[in-house]
Structure formats: C-alpha cells, structure tokens
Amino acid sequence: MIKFENVQKIYPNGHVGLKDINVEIQQGEFVAIIGLSGAGKSTLLRCVNKMHDITGGSLTVNDTDVASLKGKEVRKFRRKIGMIFQSFNLITRGTVLKNVLVSAVPELSWWRRLLAIFPEEAKIASLQALDNVGILDKAYIRVDQLSGGQQQRVALARTLVGNPDIILADEPVAALDPVTAKLVMEDFKRINQELDISILLNIHHVDLALEYADRIIGIRKGEIVYDGSTENVSQDI
Numbered sequence: 531m532i533k534f535e536n537v538q539k540i541y542p543n544g545h546v547g548l549k550d551i552n553v554e555i556q557q558g559e560f561v562a563i564i565g566l567s568g569a570g571k572s573t574l575l576r577c578v579n580k581m582h583d584i585t586g587g588s589l590t591v592n593d594t595d596v597a598s599l600k601g602k603e604v605r606k607f608r609r610k611i612g613m614i615f616q617s618f619n620l621i622t623r624g625t626v627l628k629n630v631l632v633s634a635v636p637e638l639s640w641w642r643r644l645l646a647i648f649p650e651e652a653k654i655a656s657l658q659a660l661d662n663v664g665i666l667d668k669a670y671i672r673v674d675q676l677s678g679g680q681q682q683r684v685a686l687a688r689t690l691v692g693n694p695d696i697i698l699a700d701e702p703v704a705a706l707d708p709v710t711a712k713l714v715m716e717d718f719k720r721i722n723q724e725l726d727i728s729i730l731l732n733i734h735h736v737d738l739a740l741e742y743a744d745r746i747i748g749i750r751k752g753e754i755v756y757d758g759s760t761e762n763v764s765q766d767i
C-alpha cells in the first residue's frame with residue numbers, strides 16, 4: 531500500500547533528508563522507524579502524506595502517485611491517512627468531543643462549526659472513536675484539563691474517526707512518561723489488530739519499538755540500514 535522506489539529528499543538548503551529509499555509496506559502492518567535524531571525518520575513519514583515533496587524516485591500510496599497530487603486532491607488523499615504528532619495539535623480550549631467532531635465532518639461549513647451544529651451520526655462516530663481509545667468518559671472535559679497521555683488519545687480518536695487506512699505517527703510518545711508511553715503504544719497495537727489500520731511510527735525508544743511493532747526500519751543518514759523483524763535488530767542503528 532506504501533511503496534518507496536529510489537526515493538530521495540533533498541531540502542532546498544541542500545540538507546539530505548533521504549538518500550535512496552526502497553521500501554514497501556503492506557496493509558495491516560505495524561512498522562516502527564528507529565534511528566538517531568537527524569537520521570531522516572520524520573522526513574520519511576512526512577513524504578507519505580505529502581507534507582514534504584520528494585525530490586527523486588517515486589512514491590505510491592494505495593496506487594496513487596503522491597508527487598502528482600495537487601490542491602484538492604491532496605486534501606482528499608490525506609483523509610485516508612491519519613497523522614499524529616508529538617505535540618498532539620489539539621484545540622486545547624475545546625472539549626474532547628469537539629476536537630473529534632471537527633475531524634468527523636471536515637467539510638462542515640464554518641458557521642455550523644462555530645455554532646457547534648454537528649450531524650447526529652458524526653456525534654455517534656466520535657463517541658465510538660473515544661470509546662476505542664478508552665476515554666469516552668472524558669468526552670465533555672476540556673482538553674487542557676487532561677494529562678499528556680489522555681491528550682494523545684484524543685489525537686488518536688480524532689484520527690480514527692476519519693476511518694483511515696494508515697496512521698502515521700511522528701514521535702507520538704516522546705513527550706510522555708514511560709508508563710503513559712506504554713499505554714499509548716498499546717492503543718496503537720489494538721487499533722492495528724482490531725481495526726486493521728496500518729501503523730507507521732517514528733520512535734527513538736528502541737525498547738518500545740521492539741515490544742509493540744511487528745517490523746522495524748532503521749535509518750541512518752537518510753538511508754535504510756535495517757528492515758526486518760524485531761528479533762535481529764542491532765543496537766547501532
């Protein structure tokens with residue numbers, strides 16, 4: 531479903547993000563990308579949903595040539611790809627439910643959104659997504675009153691409500707304490723297994739990657755130095 535062929539990403543200032551990436555990820559896989567800071571993990575992830583444009587090679591996602599997408603097509607393409615960040619990117623003064631609802635109906639007019647007029651089915655889908663990540667009881671609480679782990683679960687629910695095929699997560703547990711980080715990784719695992727959503731995440735905690743992912747991709751200086759099971763990963767990626 532995701533296919534990198536000789537992909538290169540050189541930033542406008544000449545920095546090499548990715549050198550010659552060849553990798554294929556199938557529907558339903560749980561892949562962790564590991565590597566030192568500056569290795570190219572975030573660049574690789576951001577090429578998949580076209581937050582960054584590749585500068586060489588070809589990248590296809592669900593048989594779509596990502597480089598050829600323009601304007602509206604990009605928005606439509608991204609609906610099937612959820613993105614989670616380290617910093618959650620939530621409306622912190624809104625309720626948990628509101629945050630999820632806004633994603634449930636992305637095409638809702640601005641004034642309906644302002645007046646909080648959401649279709650009933652969107653409400654049901656949003657509550658279901660909150661239930662999937664175990665925070666249904668927090669639906670009417672303001673996001674800024676939640677813990678970091680709970681906020682990351684809101685971000686996950688917001689992504690889930692769009693029925694994505696893939697979830698990309700850029701260091702989703704980096705800002706969390708070790709216990710909470712494990713809980714969030716368990717959410718990813720459950721979502722991957724029960725909803726058959728592919729997960730592609732960057733993580734600098736190798737131990738968490740090995741515990742929860744099925745496949746590890748190791749990157750160093752923009753190149754893949756390991757791609758395989760969790761069993762033979764060496765420590766010097």
Ligand code: ADP
Pocket residue numbers: 541542543545546547565566567568569570571572573574732
């Ligand atoms: P990682 O996620 O593994 O920490 P990144 O993908 O963020 O690594 O970065 C890979 C390389 O690309 C680094 O050398 C970084 O400095 C460079 N880089 C990342 N983003 C940009 C950018 N917007 N402009 C220029 N260089 C960048």
Ligand code: ADP
Pocket residue numbers: 545572616700
């Ligand atoms: P993250 O890992 O969340 O991308 P970073 O601190 O690595 O956080 O990067 C923050 C932003 O700065 C990103 O948009 C990244 O693309 C950009 N960036 C990273 N390295 C460079 C660089 N060397 N030159 C210019 N922009 C960069």
